[in-house]
Amino acid sequence: AQSVTQLDSQVPVFEEAPVELRCNYSSSVSVYLFWYVQYPNQGLQLLLKYLSGSTLVKGINGFEAEFNKSQTSFHLRKPSVHISDTAEYFCAVTLNNAGNMLTFGGGTRLMVKP
Amino acid sequence: GAGVSQTPSNKVTEKGKYVELRCDPISGHTALYWYRQSLGQGPEFLIYFQGTGAADDSGLPNDRFFAVRPEGSVSTLKIQRTERGDSAVYLCASSLTRGMNTEAFFGQGTRLTVV
Numbered sequence: 342a343q344s345v346t347q348l349d350s351q352v353p354v355f356e357e358a359p360v361e362l363r364c365n366y367s368s369s370v371s372v373y374l375f376w377y378v379q380y381p382n383q384g385l386q387l388l389l390k391y392l393s394g395s396t397l398v399k400g401i402n403g404f405e406a407e408f409n410k411s412q413t414s415f416h417l418r419k420p421s422v423h424i425s426d427t428a429e430y431f432c433a434v435t436l437n438n439a440g441n442m443l444t445f446g447g448g449t450r451l452m453v454k455p
Numbered sequence: 456g457a458g459v460s461q462t463p464s465n466k467v468t469e470k471g472k473y474v475e476l477r478c479d480p481i482s483g484h485t486a487l488y489w490y491r492q493s494l495g496q497g498p499e500f501l502i503y504f505q506g507t508g509a510a511d512d513s514g515l516p517n518d519r520f521f522a523v524r525p526e527g528s529v530s531t532l533k534i535q536r537t538e539r540g541d542s543a544v545y546l547c548a549s550s551l552t553r554g555m556n557t558e559a560f561f562g563q564g565t566r567l568t569v570v
Contacts, residue, residue, distance in 0.1 A: 345497075345568075384459070384561040385498070385546070392556070431497050440553035441488055442511060445497030 343368035343434050345446035346361065353452045356424055362417040362449045364432030366404075372434040374415040375430045376406055379429040388430075391415065402426070457481065459562035461547050467568045468537055476532040476565045480549030487530050488559065489522055490546040498546055504530060505553055537569045 343351050343406025348363045366372060376388040394410040406417045415432060433443040460479040468474050480487050485506055490498035500514040504524045512522070519537075524530040534541055544564040551557040 347497075372463050382563070385548075386561070387558050405480035405485045433497075439511075440486060440503065441548065442500050442503050442514075443490075443498075443555075443559075444500065445490075447495070447497050 343372055343436065343444050345432050345434055345444055347430075347432055347446035347449050348376050349449050350447065351450045351452065353454060355424055355454050357421050359420050360418065360422050360426075360451065362430050362432075362451065363416045364417065364446060366415065366432075366434045367414075368436070370436060372436060374406075375406060375433040375435075376400065376404070376415070376417050377431045377433060377445075378402075378413065379448075381428070385431065388417070403435065422440050422451070424453050424455060426451060459547055459549050459560050461545075461562040461565050463565060464563065465566045465568075467570060470536050470537060470569055471537060474486050474534050474537055474567065476534075478530045478547030478549075478562060478569070479533070480528065480530070480547070481560055482528075482549055484549035485527070485562075486550045486553045486557075486559075487524060488548040488550075489530070489532050490548065491565070492544045492546055494543070501532070503553075508526045534567075537567075541568055542569045558570075 346365045350453045374391040377385040389398045391408045399405045432446040462477045487504040489501040492498040503511040507527045519535045522532045546564045548559040548561045550559040
């Protein structure tokens with residue numbers, strides 16, 4: 342079975358600073374990787390996903406993530422955050438025959454301060 | 456509305472009671488998923504429907520939980536003899552197909568509180 346670990350439960354950062362949210366996964370087979378964002382009182386929204394090809398994936402709102410197979414990581418980055426990026430971020434994986442049956446990490450709360 | 460709709464948004468019930476949670480997926484989406492999100496945790500997969508049939512129910516925690524999708528559109532998650540540990544946000548998602556190139560769209564969830 343696969344699992345996902347998000348190492349930081351909370352990440353405080355000042356506005357316009359860079360940020361990295363860490364995600365590590367474990368699986369004995371190939372997986373697909375996702376980052377979702379959950380704004381207060383809203384549903385989960387897909388930020389980006391890695392299925393195959395280039396290991397650097399660009400998503401919405403200026404976010405990007407890099408798949409590192411040797412380190413089993415899929416860290417999310419943004420070079421300059423905004424107050425509006427304050428939200429809960431979830432990393433998720435699924436197996437290649439499992440559709441959108443996702444295994445989520447515990448989430449990281451990004452708190453952007455002015 | 457164009458998104459996934461879940462009703463009710465909040466449900467408070469007494470321990471031992473039966474509850475039903477409803478999910479209206481995006482029109483035309485054949486795949487439908489239920490997840491449960493406990494406080495401070497990430498969502499956990501419960502069950503997946505492809506059309507009318509439950510293609511994978513491996514995430515249902517026990518036989519008190521059951522879900523149906525009789526016409527391949529609206530789905531209902533049913534919980535019998537509710538327990539305080541069932542308190543969580545129940546999320547529904549739908550996608551056009553089960554393929555990985557189709558995005559899953561999530562509803563805002565139903566917050567279930569068992570007192």
